[in-house]
Amino acid sequence: MTLPASPTANAASPFALDGPVHHPTTLDVVRSEWLKLRTVRSTFWTLAVTVVVMVGFSVLVCAAQVATWDQLTAEEQQANPINGVSSALAGLSLAQLAVVVLGVMVISSEYSTGGIRSTFTAVPRRARVVVGKAVVLGLSTLVVGLVASFVAFFVGQLILATKHFDVALGDPDVLRAVLGSGLYLAACSLFGLGIGLIVRNTGGGVTISVAALFVLPPLTALIPGTVGDQIQKFITSNAGQSVAATGSAPDRLGPWVGYLVFTVWWLVLIGVGTWLVRRRDV
Amino acid sequence: MIEVEALTKRYGSTLAVDDLSFTVRPGLVTGFLGPNGAGKSTTMRMVVGLDHPTSGTATINGRPYAASPAPLREVGALIDAKDVHGGRSARNHLRAVARSNGLPDSRVDTVLGLTGLDAVAGRRIKGFSLGMGQRLGIATALLGDPGVVMFDEPVNGLDPEGILWIRNLLRGLAAEGRTVLVSSHLMSEMAQTADHLIVIGRGRLLADLSMTDFLEQNGRTHVQVKSPRQDDLAPLLRAAGGTVEPDHDVLAVHGLTCEQVGDIAAAHGLALHQLFEQRASLEAAFMDMTRDSVEYGSGSLPPPPDSALPPPPDSPDRPGATEVAP
Numbered sequence: 001m002t003l004p005a006s007p008t009a010n011a012a013s014p015f016a017l018d019g020p021v022h023h024p025t026t027l028d029v030v031r032s033e034w035l036k037l038r039t040v041r042s043t044f045w046t047l048a049v050t051v052v053v054m055v056g057f058s059v060l061v062c063a064a065q066v067a068t069w070d071q072l073t074a075e076e077q078q079a080n081p082i083n084g085v086s087s088a089l090a091g092l093s094l095a096q097l098a099v100v101v102l103g104v105m106v107i108s109s110e111y112s113t114g115g116i117r118s119t120f121t122a123v124p125r126r127a128r129v130v131v132g133k134a135v136v137l138g139l140s141t142l143v144v145g146l147v148a149s150f151v152a153f154f155v156g157q158l159i160l161a162t163k164h165f166d167v168a169l170g171d172p173d174v175l176r177a178v179l180g181s182g183l184y185l186a187a188c189s190l191f192g193l194g195i196g197l198i199v200r201n202t203g204g205g206v207t208i209s210v211a212a213l214f215v216l217p218p219l220t221a222l223i224p225g226t227v228g229d230q231i232q233k234f235i236t237s238n239a240g241q242s243v244a245a246t247g248s249a250p251d252r253l254g255p256w257v258g259y260l261v262f263t264v265w266w267l268v269l270i271g272v273g274t275w276l277v278r279r280r281d282v
Numbered sequence: 283m284i285e286v287e288a289l290t291k292r293y294g295s296t297l298a299v300d301d302l303s304f305t306v307r308p309g310l311v312t313g314f315l316g317p318n319g320a321g322k323s324t325t326m327r328m329v330v331g332l333d334h335p336t337s338g339t340a341t342i343n344g345r346p347y348a349a350s351p352a353p354l355r356e357v358g359a360l361i362d363a364k365d366v367h368g369g370r371s372a373r374n375h376l377r378a379v380a381r382s383n384g385l386p387d388s389r390v391d392t393v394l395g396l397t398g399l400d401a402v403a404g405r406r407i408k409g410f411s412l413g414m415g416q417r418l419g420i421a422t423a424l425l426g427d428p429g430v431v432m433f434d435e436p437v438n439g440l441d442p443e444g445i446l447w448i449r450n451l452l453r454g455l456a457a458e459g460r461t462v463l464v465s466s467h468l469m470s471e472m473a474q475t476a477d478h479l480i481v482i483g484r485g486r487l488l489a490d491l492s493m494t495d496f497l498e499q500n501g502r503t504h505v506q507v508k509s510p511r512q513d514d515l516a517p518l519l520r521a522a523g524g525t526v527e528p529d530h531d532v533l534a535v536h537g538l539t540c541e542q543v544g545d546i547a548a549a550h551g552l553a554l555h556q557l558f559e560q561r562a563s564l565e566a567a568f569m570d571m572t573r574d575s576v577e578y579g580s581g582s583l584p585p586p587p588d589s590a591l592p593p594p595p596d597s598p599d600r601p602g603a604t605e606v607a608p
Binding site (some may be wrong): 013014015016017021023024025028031032033035036039040041042092109110113115116117118119120121122123124125159209216279281 | 295322327330331332334343347348350352353355359362364365366367368369370373374375377378379380381382383384385389393394396422424426434458538
C-alpha cells in the first residue's frame, strides 16, 4: 500500500510537504482528540463542576452530621450511624451528571456544529474516532474523578474528625471505595459518550443520560418481587456505584461485580453507537 | 484521479444523484457545474465517504477514500466551511486536523501563511467572516499537501480579491499536477477558471467536455445590425454568405463580421443606426443546458435570451435534508 509520490515532490510548490508519507494510526487520532478535548470550554466547566460538587457535598454533609449528632437520641444514633466514606462521597450522584454531560457533548457538539464532517473527512475510519474520543475522555475523567474523590474524602474526614467519626484509607474497603468513586465517574463519562453517539444531540443525550442514571434507578426499587430486586441491582448507576460504597447491603451487587455490570452497560452503548455512526451519513 | 461510477443516492423518494459517472483527471481544473440542488454537494460528500451511496462507487486513486492509508495526503476537501467547532481557535482547529493524520504542527503555520490567516489564527472561529471561514476551509484542505483537491463552492462569500486569489490558487494547484475538482452554480465563474467541465442537473450528467469545446459550441459571437431599411439589407447579407434572423427591429447576423456588414451597407448606400458584435452569454448557454433540470424552477417564464438571470433562489443542495446551522 504505497501512495503515489506527492505531485509536488519536484515542483516548487509554496507548501510542498517533504519526507516519507506517514500512515496515520489510532494513536494519531488519540493525540488529535486530546487537543480537541482541552480546547473547548465545556470540558473545563464540566470538570470544574465535578470537583466542586464532590468536595462541596462532602463539606456540607459531613458538617451537617457533625453539627446535629449531639441532638439525636441514642436510638437515632444507633439507627443511623455515620459512615465516613458515604458522607465524604455524597456528591457522587450529582457529580456523575456533570461527567455524563461532558461525555455526551464530546460527540454531540461535533454534530451540532458540523465539526463532525471535518473530523470524518480527516479520519474516514470512523471507529478510530470513537476509540480516540473514548480514550481521552475516559482518562481525563478518571484523573479528575480520582482527584475530586480523594480531596472530597480527606476534607470530609477532617470535618468528621472533630467528633472522631473519621475513617482512614487503611480501614477495610475504604481505599477501594474512594478509588471506585473515581473509576465510576470515568465510566459515567463513557456512558454519556455512548448515548451521545446514538442520539447525536446534546439536549436529547443529556436528558436520556440523566433519566438513565439519576431518575430511573430509584424508581426500580418500586418494582415488586424478586424480578424487581434484580432489576434494581443491575440498573445503571445502582450497579456502578456499588464500587464506591463500603460495607455490604442486601440490595446491592458486590463492588467489582457491580462495576463490571456498569462497564457492560457503557460498552454496549458505545458499541451500538459506533455501529450507527459508521452506517449513518453525516 | 477521482472516478465516479454509476453513483446513485436516494433520500426517501428524492433521487439526489442518479447513475452519475465521470472521471476527474490530474493537471486540470475541472469545474463541477449545476444549478442549486443538482446533487453537486451530495456527490462530493460521497467521494470523501461522508455519505454512503445507495449504489455505485466513488474512488480516489483507485480505491474508496475510507481505505486510504493516509487520507489527508491523498485528498484535501472543502465541503462546507461552516463544518467546524466554532469554539476553537483557527490554529487549534488546524492542529487537531493535522495531528489526526500525524502531520507536523509546522504544516499549520504553512497553510495559515498560505491563506493569509496568520493574524487571526488565535481567534475563535465563531467570530470569523464568511470569507475568513472559507480560507480556513481551504487551509484545512491543503494541510496534507494532497494530490487531489475538491472544493465545494469555494468563492461563496468572498470579495473580488478573494475570488481572484482562489482562481489563482486553483490554477496553480492544477499546474503542479494535482487533480482539482471545484463546484459552482455560476458559469461565469467557471469560464475563467476551469479547463474541463462536468455539468449535472437533477443528479444526472448533462455534459462532460473541455472548456474549449464548451466555448466553441456556446460562446459564438454574432453581429447585431439595425437599419431603417432592414428589408433591403437582409437579402444582401444573405447573398454575402451570412445567416440572418430578424430579431424585433434588429437583424442578428451569423457568419459575417462587423466590418463586412458595414461595408456591404455602405456599398449599397443603406444607412445603419446600430452595428455591434454580440457575444453569447455563457450563463445563458449553461441555463439552456440545465433548464429542464432545475430543481427549483422559477415558474413557467422562460429566461430572456442573453441576459444573466440571478440563480434560482438559494436552497439546500441536498433536498429533503435540513442543513445544520452552526
